[in-house]
Amino acid sequence: MNTERTLLSSILLLALGLGLIFGYCHDSTVSFSAAYPVSGAALQIAINTNGLPAMAGVASTLIGVLLLIIATIQAIVGQVRWPAGRQASTEPGS
Numbered sequence: 001m002n003t004e005r006t007l008l009s010s011i012l013l014l015a016l017g018l019g020l021i022f023g024y025c026h027d028s029t030v031s032f033s034a035a036y037p038v039s040g041a042a043l044q045i046a047i048n049t050n051g052l053p054a055m056a057g058v059a060s061t062l063i064g065v066l067l068l069i070i071a072t073i074q075a076i077v078g079q080v081r082w083p084a085g086r087q088a089s090t091e092p093g094s
Contacts, residue, residue, distance in 0.1 A: 003074040010067035017060030024053035 031044045049057065 003071055003078060006067055006071035006074060010064045010071055013060045013064030013067060015064075017057045017062075017064055020053040020057035020060065021047065021049050024051075024057075025049045 025047050027046075027048045029044070029046045031042075033040075033042050035041045
């Protein structure tokens with residue numbers, strides 16, 4: 001599987017997982033309070049999702065994050081050129 005397919009699969013699974021979690025949520029609250037000193041600032045998010053969308057959403061999101069990490073590693077490895085491979089391909093007898 002190449003980098004592009006892995007990246008597209010990860011985006012699709014992340015969107016599916018987060019869509020399930022946020023699409024079926026109820027009684028959710030978000031609160032933010034700014035304070036001085038900054039150590040007193042707080043952000044609180046409570047999302048309530050029940051049943052199959054909660055389980056499938058978390059599973060899809062975790063698989064999507066794993067595929068995103070794999071796609072990043074594939075992209076980094078794909079950009080690295082090994083000196084031995086470059087020398088072997090530039091020799092006239094090869």
